[in-house]
Amino acid sequence: MSGSIARWTALVNPTAGRGRVQRLLPELRAAFDRLPLDIEIVVTTSAADACDRARECFADGGGVVGVGGDGTVRDLADVAVTARGTLAIVPLGSGNDFARHLGFDHRDPLRALDALVDGKPISVDLGLARAADGTSRRFTTVANTGFDAEANRWANTVSWTSGATLYLLAVLRTVATYRPRPVRVVVDGHQWEGRVWLVAVGNARCYGGGMHITPEAELDDGLLDVCVIGDIGVVEFVANFPKVYRGTHTSHHAVTMLRGARVEIAAVDGSDKSPPAELWASGERVGLLPAVIETEAAALRVVVPATRP
Structure with missing residues (x-):
């Protein structure tokens, strides 16, 4: 090297x-x-x-x-x-x-x-997220909207702790006020619609300091993995949320996993008075929904350990 x-x-x-x-x-x-x-x-x-x-x-x-x-x-x-x-x-x-x-x-x-x-240089995918106003951001890990976006926003204001501990605190704080919202998710032309706690679009497997939200995502397949956590009760959501650290949440009945090269997310008019939903990507606010997330295949040349397969 x-x-x-x-x-x-x-x-x-x-x-x-x-x-x-x-x-x-x-x-x-x-x-x-x-x-x-x-x-x-x-x-x-x-x-x-x-x-x-x-x-x-x-x-x-x-x-x-x-x-x-x-x-x-x-x-x-x-x-x-x-x-x-x-x-x-x-x-x-x-x-x-x-x-x-x-x-x-x-x-x-x-x-x-x-x-x-x-080590050795390899080429890996990146994601490209575009919000309603045309603002676009490349991202390395996960783009997300919903509960986790709000948790992310609050976590960015905290300086006295970090990593998984910070995100867990953000989850506990956010769950007290957040409620599922209606969205439409379209992946390579295939539509899913319903109320969600969150929609996460993974270029990589993890975010939030080791949370395997899209545990089967690969960095070299030219695709994005999508995790949709649907409308379940607060107690059930909190009880099952720790599974995301092991990536075992995907078997829950309220979780839908999708995969594609282009993902569209839009808020659906509902009866609640919630503020406009935001899209975040790799910890950075991109903007409001509707949003489009696409993959940039083999876009980044990065050095990895010699032991990596």
């Missing part, structure tokens, strides 16, 4: 992982220094700064190492696709769901640096 790209730029998000990166920065620098590679380490000041520096690196023919969480990786992946560059990852965020699917051990994130020496 080291011979294919002459120079790397490691773009470090110091705020990732609720301060985890900042604490590990000395150890991270030492780990990079031990590699037999030409690597420049840059601590970025913002997401825009990281993207600008990534563009410069790719324009010079170099590779980019994204050091941070799913948000950092999402932003840099978008730049990498446009520039046709190669992205490597050091998963130091609070969720690291995309890195998990790629085969990285989120519990020992610095081992990801080994992939720069003996």
Whole structure:
């Protein structure tokens, strides 16, 4: 791997992982220094700064190492696709769901640096989500609307905890007020309609720090996996929700799994007075429904561990 790209730029998000990166920065620098590679380490000041520096690196023919969480990786992946560059990852965020699917051990994130020496570049799919106003966002993991979108919105306002603990707290808070809403889901022309707790469209298997919402999703099949959780009571929803961490929720009678290259989601006029439904993708708000989510097959060139099949 080291011979294919002459120079790397490691773009470090110091705020990732609720301060985890900042604490590990000395150890991270030492780990990079031990590699037999030409690597420049840059601590970025913002997401825009990281993207600008990534563009410069790719324009010079170099590779980019994204050091941070799913948000950092999402932003840099978008730049990498446009520039046709190669992205490597050091998963130091609070969720690291995309890195998990790629085969990285989120519990020992610095081992990801080994992939720069003996790993391999592969091409993987990304998702492209477009909201009602035309706003579009590429995403690496899952696009979602409904209960989990509201939980995601609240979780983004919290700084005192992270990862699976944060998302569980967000779930408990949201379930007290959220109720299923009527939506229409069309996957490659096939329609499903009904009241839902959530609709999740997975490019990857996980979101929310290890929740296997679309457990059979693959990053190289050119398809999106869709999980629809229909209208069940609050108690039944809460009792079964933990199954999502193992991916066993798919056998529940209220869960419908779909698969396709194009997914359309629209709110259906109902009698409730709920605010307009939002679409989120890889932890970022895209906009209001109706929305269209499509796959970009083999769009991203990314470095994975040598042990990945």
